[in-house]
Amino acid sequence: METTDKKRTEAAGRTPLIKLFLAFVRIGAFTFGGGYAMLPMLERECVEKGGWVTKEELLDYFAIGQCTPGVIAVNTATFIGKKERGFVGALVTTAGVVLPSFIIICILTALLANFAQLRPVKYALHGIRVAVGVLILNTVIKLVKEKIKDPLGYVLAAAAFLLIAVPSTFKLGFSISPVFVVIGAALIGIVRGLIRRGKAGERK
Amino acid sequence: MIFLILIYEFFQIGLFAAGGGLSTLPFLNALADKYEWLTSDMISQMVALSESTPGPLGINMATYAGYMAGYNTFGSPLLGVATAFTATASLVAPSFIVILIVAKMLDKYKNSALVNDAFSTLRPAVAGLIAAAAWSVISVTLFNFNASAFGGAFNLLEIALFAVMLVITNVKPLKKLHPLVFIAIAAAAGIVIGYTIGWGEA
Numbered sequence: 070m071e072t073t074d075k076k077r078t079e080a081a082g083r084t085p086l087i088k089l090f091l092a093f094v095r096i097g098a099f100t101f102g103g104g105y106a107m108l109p110m111l112e113r114e115c116v117e118k119g120g121w122v123t124k125e126e127l128l129d130y131f132a133i134g135q136c137t138p139g140v141i142a143v144n145t146a147t148f149i150g151k152k153e154r155g156f157v158g159a160l161v162t163t164a165g166v167v168l169p170s171f172i173i174i175c176i177l178t179a180l181l182a183n184f185a186q187l188r189p190v191k192y193a194l195h196g197i198r199v200a201v202g203v204l205i206l207n208t209v210i211k212l213v214k215e216k217i218k219d220p221l222g223y224v225l226a227a228a229a230f231l232l233i234a235v236p237s238t239f240k241l242g243f244s245i246s247p248v249f250v251v252i253g254a255a256l257i258g259i260v261r262g263l264i265r266r267g268k269a270g271e272r273k
Numbered sequence: 274m275i276f277l278i279l280i281y282e283f284f285q286i287g288l289f290a291a292g293g294g295l296s297t298l299p300f301l302n303a304l305a306d307k308y309e310w311l312t313s314d315m316i317s318q319m320v321a322l323s324e325s326t327p328g329p330l331g332i333n334m335a336t337y338a339g340y341m342a343g344y345n346t347f348g349s350p351l352l353g354v355a356t357a358f359t360a361t362a363s364l365v366a367p368s369f370i371v372i373l374i375v376a377k378m379l380d381k382y383k384n385s386a387l388v389n390d391a392f393s394t395l396r397p398a399v400a401g402l403i404a405a406a407a408w409s410v411i412s413v414t415l416f417n418f419n420a421s422a423f424g425g426a427f428n429l430l431e432i433a434l435f436a437v438m439l440v441i442t443n444v445k446p447l448k449k450l451h452p453l454v455f456i457a458i459a460a461a462a463g464i465v466i467g468y469t470i471g472w473g474e475a
Contacts, residue, residue, distance in 0.1 A: 138371055202414055206411065225401065230402075
């Protein structure tokens with residue numbers, strides 16, 4: 070942990086803009102399904118390869134992205150760019166993550182409007198969707214193993230999962246916005262902190 | 274004129290459509306009702322195209338709608354690209370600005386006990402949200418909840434490919450490969466299976 074922190078401070082502010090840009094071009098070009106499907110790519114490019122953020126920070130950005138306007142992928146890109154190289158870094162990462170989509174959609178709309186109906190495309194996507202599920206699952210398993218440390222954490226993770234997954238799987242006719250899950254979890258953390266510090270205060 | 278309309282409309286969508294890309298869909302439907310350059314037929318085409326191409330859904334859809342605005346107004350693909358750029362940049366601008374402000378605040382308060390307490394429980398909850406996202410992708414691809422017969426409820430080919438991918442993404446020498454390698458392998462497998470055995474309804 071200490072060594073990665075050291076590596077990060079050494080690298081901070083010195084990552085070439087072009088490196089940031091290309092990392093986010095790759096992320097934009099190879100994510101199918103957007104949002105959370107981007108996590109395995111973000112983790113590889115920004116945590117493991119770049120060392121620009123920690124896994125915790127990535128989770129924090131996702132939590133914030135859930136409650137702020139706009140596309141989560143763009144929000145996360147802006148965060149990481151800003152953290153690494155300030156305002157210009159944010160511009161570069163945001164442009165990078167958007168650029169592949171922009172080019173691909175412009176070309177396909179102009180030249181190949183029935184792209185989505187082509188058989189090879191349909192077949193390839195069928196396979197890709199399976200792989201996206203596998204990649205997100207692997208990331209989730211890693212996250213749960215490494216980042217959840219106390220019983221309350223497990224309870225909260227399970228509760229968040231069930232609140233979102235149960236209504237949609239069993240078609241209950243309602244859905245719970247992730248925003249409420251995020252706000253609820255934050256409040257629980259704040260209350261727990263207040264109680265802990267209250268107890269510590271009493272002991273003094 | 275069309276440029277100003279796009280800036281106004283897409284800045285609004287970027288500001289109010291929180292969460293995933295599909296949350297922009299109702300806003301785009303409203304645009305189709307309001308303007309001639311976008312129709313509901315184009316919207317279904319747009320969703321199909323956005324889901325079949327890489328990148329964030331919201332960005333794909335804004336680029337498509339923006340392109341159509343310019344192309345159908347001026348009849349020129351080049352001006353279509355210009356309006357596509359206008360729509361996409363306008364969609365991104367609000368979240369870009371908001372995140373810069375939030376990042377600044379986060380930096381300022383990152384050592385405050387309150388913020389740390391909040392994030393200590395937020396992280397596990399977000400892990401749960403990501404697990405729910407994984408489940409929604411997996412359940413849609415592997416199972417068919419509408420099937421009447423029990424046997425029909427399992428998409429066996431997809432389950433087999435899932436199992437193979439799960440193994441190759443977790444065994445020692447392959448595990449370190451870039452995720453895009455696995456995406457490419459699965460795409461190739463998808464094409465081969467599609468043309469040989471055939472994917473159920475596809």
